[in-house]
Amino acid sequence: MHNVQLARAFAQLADLLELAGENPFKVRAYRRAADLLASLNEPAASLLRDGRLIQMPGIGRQIAAKVDELLATGRLRALEAAAARFPAGLLEIMELPGVGPKRARSLFEHLGVSNPRELDEAARAHRVRAVPGFGAKSEADIVRNLAVLEKRTGVVLLSLARRLAADYAAHLAACPGVERVMIAGAVRRWEELVGELNLVAASRDPAGTLAAARLHPLVAEITGQGGDFFRATTPWGLTLKVTVAADGASFWWIILRETGPRDHVRRLEDLAVSLGLEPRPPGFSRAGGPLPVNGEEDLYRALGLPYLPPEVREDGSEVDRALAGWIPRLLDRGQIRGDLHVHSAYSDGRNSMGELAAAARRLGYAYLAVTDHSASLKVARGLSTEVLAAKNRAIDEYNAANPGLRLLRGAEVDIRPDGSLDYPDEVLAGLDVVIASVHSRFNLPRAQMTERVVKAVQNRYVHILGHPTGRLLNQREPYALDLERVLAAARDHDTWLEINASPERLDLSAEHVRLAAGLGVKVVIGTDAHEMNNLEYMEYGVAVVRRAGVDPATVVNTWEGGELWRALGKKR
């Protein structure tokens, strides 16, 4: 059993116990364990075996024993017992905004609704407003939010999809006859949300491979199949498609097709026909026979195109741009010189600054901005000005003693509803990097929210606008905001916009990055890491920039130290 599955079991256990009214701290302990398991970068099984798992923060004897039970038996009795008390559909109802464990349970007990569909019926029949604590407003909210919930079923965050795909790829690679495996589809294109895992194998024994490939916990129910593929539902809501290439030469053709998206492939096929080529496996053929194919590059070359990496494949218009001379020069992970948005244990991060710095060194970074929350964000243990001053001194001491990597004195400062910042100017002036972010009052009217954010962008002490639209993928819509006005203000005041690389945000999006770059606004990738493993989110931010197709020089953290210090200092 893989870490994501372990994490899911604990998260479900936490949800169910919450529903049962269990001690909230116990619930949180399980939730923390789920988060930890999901963030491990080695198998929990090996950590458990050599005793390191139980040493991790938040893992005690009980949780370690439950991990052991899951790994040994594939089951968790505590979870089964909790699941027997409440229908699974109640957990989906709890995902509705404004509906938590208490209200979900109340709906179940008063109306007998046990899943979103039944709740929808009850709400439309105005039976919800009769339940104590509910009224006409919440009834209407439920109907509206159920529609949103419906829309997002079957789609998961890219980060989860990548883990599931990697786990499944390992299984597929071990199936009989398999010579190589590649992940295609939306995961390969780094789409923010993924509805289908798409894997391709080259095999000497296609039938044997397809038969064995089904024997995996990810395969719930087969919903379609043909001679060289099957499609299945998974326990995670998204679908799985596995295609097998019977001969090695066709592998790249199938990879291209399965990577998609459909419109891009169609445009390539149309182009081939217009060039007198016939698009068919293993690639493109002319009268004399097929053109040689030893990789995807050859397929593009046959059409007179530069290689178009998966991230830029869209609706086909990129093919025309390439025909007109565009050659994608995309940001590369190796160009990133540092991370400008990280939380330490001073606020709500898990690791000390020393641990974060060591992790940044391992990534080869030249700088790392430690940007803990400001005072008013109590939930995240925001720093008082006194603690911030002490932290700044600790950073100076670190830098004096440790050449090579420079820690930057930073803060992620709350933008108050009136657009003012949560630290006084003299405190902001003492920082190397100031990120300004909205963390409260998300529901301001559009004009007011725009005013608020523009004011922050215009503030002479602000370098970066953090997670500019505030969206949480699959969870929360962006706040009402006139982004074009914000971008114009950013351009006028030389304020940078963040690409928050946390997989649940990816904010700015690729489209917005393109818009920003077009206006001459610089962007910064920040991982918003709350623990050192999350520094790896940088690759998600890089993918956003690649999908936007903008010049790497637009991205501030490709700059070398000296250039960055100068730019940061100019703001004072």
Place this chain on the structure above:
DNA sequence: GCCGTTTTCGGCCCGACTGTTTTCAGTCG
């Protein structure tokens, strides 16, 4: 359920917002 130089029990993230109420419970960040 976890944790510990305020340590083996009793804390654990806390305040604002919302819609429902007539004074507050539940949810959320």
